[in-house]
Amino acid sequence: MPVKNRFAELHSEIAEWRRDIHANPELLYDLPRTSALVAEKLRDFGCDEVVTGVGISGVVGVINGKTNSGDACLGLRADMDALPMDEKTGLEYASKTAGKMHACGHDGHTAMLLGAAKYLAETRNFDGKVCVIFQPAEEGGAGGKAMVDDGMMERFGIREVYGMHNEPGLPVGEFGVAAGPIMAAADEVEIIIKGRGGHAAQPHNVIDPVPAACATVMALQTVASRSVNPIESVVVSICVMNTESAATNVIDDAVRLAGTIRTLDEGVRDLAEARIKEIVTSTAKAYGCEVEINYERGYPVTVNHEENAIMASEIAQAVAGAGRVHYGRPPRMGAEDFSYMLLARPGAFINIGNGDTAKVHHPKYNFNDDAIPYGCSFFAELVERRMPAA
Numbered sequence: 001m002p003v004k005n006r007f008a009e010l011h012s013e014i015a016e017w018r019r020d021i022h023a024n025p026e027l028l029y030d031l032p033r034t035s036a037l038v039a040e041k042l043r044d045f046g047c048d049e050v051v052t053g054v055g056i057s058g059v060v061g062v063i064n065g066k067t068n069s070g071d072a073c074l075g076l077r078a079d080m081d082a083l084p085m086d087e088k089t090g091l092e093y094a095s096k097t098a099g100k101m102h103a104c105g106h107d108g109h110t111a112m113l114l115g116a117a118k119y120l121a122e123t124r125n126f127d128g129k130v131c132v133i134f135q136p137a138e139e140g141g142a143g144g145k146a147m148v149d150d151g152m153m154e155r156f157g158i159r160e161v162y163g164m165h166n167e168p169g170l171p172v173g174e175f176g177v178a179a180g181p182i183m184a185a186a187d188e189v190e191i192i193i194k195g196r197g198g199h200a201a202q203p204h205n206v207i208d209p210v211p212a213a214c215a216t217v218m219a220l221q222t223v224a225s226r227s228v229n230p231i232e233s234v235v236v237s238i239c240v241m242n243t244e245s246a247a248t249n250v251i252d253d254a255v256r257l258a259g260t261i262r263t264l265d266e267g268v269r270d271l272a273e274a275r276i277k278e279i280v281t282s283t284a285k286a287y288g289c290e291v292e293i294n295y296e297r298g299y300p301v302t303v304n305h306e307e308n309a310i311m312a313s314e315i316a317q318a319v320a321g322a323g324r325v326h327y328g329r330p331p332r333m334g335a336e337d338f339s340y341m342l343l344a345r346p347g348a349f350i351n352i353g354n355g356d357t358a359k360v361h362h363p364k365y366n367f368n369d370d371a372i373p374y375g376c377s378f379f380a381e382l383v384e385r386r387m388p389a390a
């Protein structure tokens with residue numbers, strides 16, 4: 001079974017919605033236009049319920065099947081927010097707002113889920129209930145968490161959740177999915193190493209925080225090489241190192257380091273945090289410096305539930321055809337806040353091919369409209385197979 005015929009018919013209409021959203025990007029929770037557009041379309045499609053303001057600015061549409069004999073309820077999720085960057089695609093529907101751009105394809109995710117909602121509201125060929133979830137603030141604002149914390153799962157009786165993200169480099173019409181951890185937990189650390197500055201020609205009269213900072217960065221390499229089991233995964237990247245002074249003859253009072261820590265397992269995450277704090281504290285002390293550490297935990301590990309990942313792979317195969325679904329791919333060290341929804345309910349997150357385009361978060365990236373029928377068909381087929389009509 002290839003893509004559903006209905007989505008071939010709706011393709012250009014859904015692409016129009018996508019381009020409209022693309023031209024009008026909004027950030028984090030501040031999505032008045034996008035969330036209003038989504039809610040209006042869901043009402044037009046005849047959804048049984050449309051609720052706005054879930055998790056500050058998220059939208060949930062409810063579509064009842066022809067029957068609902070067993071209280072089954074699937075949640076299908078898309079993200080709506082853009083990124084704070086300038087667009088350089090030169091497209092006729094490029095962002096109208098400087099400093100805002102749909103560079104992660106959330107415009108496409110939103111449009112594809114709207115397309116699926118339109119089809120599902122027309123056909124209702126399933127036994128149960130579908131909740132289409134449009135979340136704010138995926139890009140660093142934990143909008144998925146906000147919706148879960150707002151009681152979304154209980155309020156709508158959601159039993160399982162599925163999400164989708166486009167992937168540049170994967171051919172259009174192909175999918176990738178795996179069971180278990182698929183994306184990393186992303187934590188941040190800021191380290192302020194404090195000495196006592198002075199004249200660079202009189203180093204014996206100061207406490208120089210620069211060698212302490214250098215030693216700290218080097219010692220932190222041992223978290224990956226010596227503390228964590230080599231079979232496990234960890235990234236410790238110190239990406240910022242600066243002093244306030246730009247002078248070449250001044251030893252500054254302090255050095256600021258900052259970076260990111262990525263892990264695929266909660267135990268490794270705990271270990272990495274503990275080792276980083278020990279190494280930073282002891283190294284600073286060895287150099288006679290004081291130190292301040294701010295360690296912030298970000299998105300948790302995104303873990304696909306095995307049964308749901310296998311099923312998602314089978315459904316993707318039904319849509320895409322044999323050999324076009326890559327099951328069991330290795331995890332990536334990026335992070336995704338759909339992880340919070342997968343902590344609350346079983347489900348799976350699947351990647352859809354965006355073809356040979358610029359990578360996400362690049363100023364020349366663009367969502368590939370050719371992927372629309374595949375993404376919509378996946379969602380629709382998932383509903384019809386998971387909750388077959390009585």
Ligand SMILES: [Zn+2]
Pocket residue numbers: 103104139360361
């Ligand atoms: Zn992104």
Ligand SMILES: [Zn+2]
Pocket residue numbers: 104105106138165
């Ligand atoms: Zn994204």
